[in-house]
Amino acid sequence: MPYPTQVPNSIGHVESIKDETLIEDIGEFKYNPPSPKEANAFDSVPVRDLPGAEDLGPPFVSVYGLDGSRVEVPVGDPRFDKRIGVIDIALVELDLTTIDEQARQAYVTPSKVRNLGEEHHVRMALPSTNTRYNAPTVHESWRLMTFQNFQQKEVFGQSLFDIYYDLLDRANRLVTHGRIRLEQCPAQDCTYGQQFINSTKPDTCPKCGANIYPTDPLRVHERVAGSQSNEAALNVLMGLIEHMVLLGAADSIWNKNPEQLETTAFIKDGPLAQFDTAAWIHQPLHNKLSQFQRFLRDTNREPLVYMGIHKTGDFAAYAQEVRDYLTGPTVLPFSNDDIYEHVIAGDRTKDYAKKTYYGKNFLYKSGKGNGTGHCLPFLIPRRYQGGRLGEKKGEIVQNVDAYTELARAVSLLERLRTVQHKDGLIPLVLAHEAASIPEELGRRVFGRVAEEVAR
Template identity: 25%
Template sequence: MSEGNFIGGQAYEPLRRLLSDSKIQAMQAEIRIKSSIKETNWSEETVHLDELDVSDIKSKVLIAIDGDYSKSIIENGYPGAEIGYITVSTVAILLNKVRELEKEEFIDPKKFRETEKTSSIDSLFVGCNVVLQGEQSATSSMRKILYKELYKCHIFKDSESLLDTYHTLLRERPKGGRAPKCPYDECEADYEFSEGEYLCKSCGGKLYSTDALRLHELLNNSGTSGEMYGQIKETFKKLQLIHILRTFEQHPKYFSLLREMVFFMEGPLAVFSTASWLARPIRKELERVNDKVRAEFGADLIILGIERTGNFVKHFMDIDTKKDGTDNNFPNQSAFLLTNSYIKEHIVYNENPHFVYLNDTSFGRKFFYKTKGGYRVVSSVATFSNYQSNTDTAFPAQFPRLSDVLVLLDKLVSSRYENSITPLAAAHAEAAIPLNLGKSVFEDIARQIKEQSNAS
């Protein structure tokens, strides 16, 4: 090995050749460089909490949904044989009990933990070189597992399953576009959308309604399938949100509790990758349930996504930093409501006049908020109408129950959880080390909240 190729010695030769290559220099000359962030008086550009009318609705329960996954190599005689362990956890925090404890001089940690109720969906999925008995391949095995996992999950004993919830969304899938192919390699026919288990009319292979998510296409037959496990986790999280809403709606004695619930989800309110078509049916179902809640109780639902990392988090940090490198350029208790034009100009560069950021994959609107304590939050709030979803403008009325949302964020964001909130931290901890696998607690939660509502 020559001295020039020795990393610990002089410059690493291949890297030096790359950086000095004339092609790289020529490309650098053509790349558009964003000008430095201009000085902005953010007090004039933001909405301050004091400017908004805060409602008299007191939220009684916070529902936080998060997930995690891990991979493991197994011994079955084939190289790289892998399985993925996926957990989606839902944590309910009973705010009435929290408020009672806050009146005490010393809060008993055991009593405080009792304010949190947790439930987890845990699933094992096969990856490379793992085939179930009776199946032809790892892909067919994974498809079967996905269908069965949705079938067995439900939050009330007598409620619809997660698969039933998925079928509701499947019926509203966007029509048109290029149809996916039958998942069997030897079949060239288009996939036939239907519900349940059925046979392909062309090749006779077994199909599942969940094949429409196309998550099996992400399985890597020659390596790790981390992307697939991650997208399964994200899909389960979104389905779980709609499943909870529909289940409470379908039980008349608990329906009124939706007015008093706040839903949090880690990450943006959007669906990506092969299952991205779910976003529009989710948007439509949220609008339907919200219309019913609003007609009955005169208030919208609150559904929030909280982003811990990414370009939006980085940009918020940038605009909150002064030229001398210090923070606090952005005023406390103020929200900056993002438009599509601002996102295109400053965060996701695109000069196409017809480009709308996450137009087909999101079901919420993004905003920045600096809390009373000076902590930054990048959040999305679910929208329930075309007016609210129109990102050409950003008025407070387009962000459902914005004042209530900001008050909640002031209370829930702390230095312990950077760019996150207490309920999601609890949900993530439960997903990482699940303590309540397969345990359904929602009927108990609903009963407790109902009893407290009747007593108050």
């Protein structure tokens, strides 16, 4: 591997192609590619044939776009390796009448709508390397400040802790007298097993006496190290908060005027999935969304549009590979076989990411625009074959007819496209601009701020 500043040797391949043995070995390869017919055989569905395409229902009035950013900041003399973590989650609320004003243009210009949306932020600081907060260790400091942040930070008047508590309940983690089942003491040196802790305020381990917090079941602290980088823990916590903030926006509408869920859309950067130690939260998130879905269905309204967008990663890479071979406007459903064959290797006998995802993957290829148009891998909440809508029973439904919001979802994606960025969507462009913390500059600025306030 080169050094970061090292320029690649432009003739480094010359000696390799002079190696006769190497060339002979390459000549022995036998290629077995798919036929041209197989290579271009996509089980895509034209947009006009999607469920709900014949009548899209009332137009969307508003859309929420969400993105997050985090940075780990060195504080003071680098020899002492002191760091703090900073997270910024931005939720942008966009009035879609702004989009309609530019309906005659092929794409919407973000600069035209940047000042017409409303931003909501959840920001928090966390102790990281060699940094403590009202506790004897970095590990416990992180757990304490996570709990305090959840109590103090709000989404439309509802604290993160209130949202989290509802998810705990939906995950059946609250037991008799409202206590939380915890499988093991979270203290680093304690091995005490299952216990039932207070669900609203700090408790203590009966064996070691360590403080235990209601947010400890998220287990993000298991990724926290006292003297090393904690970016992995920051990433997990940021992802959790992103899901909770977007859900909080939908829940706010649900509590005030649930009929507005029909004409409000929700889009986040990244998949509808939670990974790592807190993966269990994907199921209650799915369960909560199904409450909204059932209400809209039972009141004969159009289905909820709640999406995640793969901007990077394996699904985004696959979209780039096939974009020139898809004739839009069309949607490509990703079955298990499709994913394991073309995107990510895995056990084909199991549903893809059943323990982490609450969204099902699709790919939308637009039918107009510069070059090849937009090619967007996106997700909407999964359906399962067993139980009522929202219950995680049986296998994931693959039939597109079960996903009644598809036509409305892609019609919205079409309205929100922009050429400011490749495959860009206005709400995510604005949310990223609102949340973005430049790595190097952010470290310098927050590092200096931390030094100043510590004096």
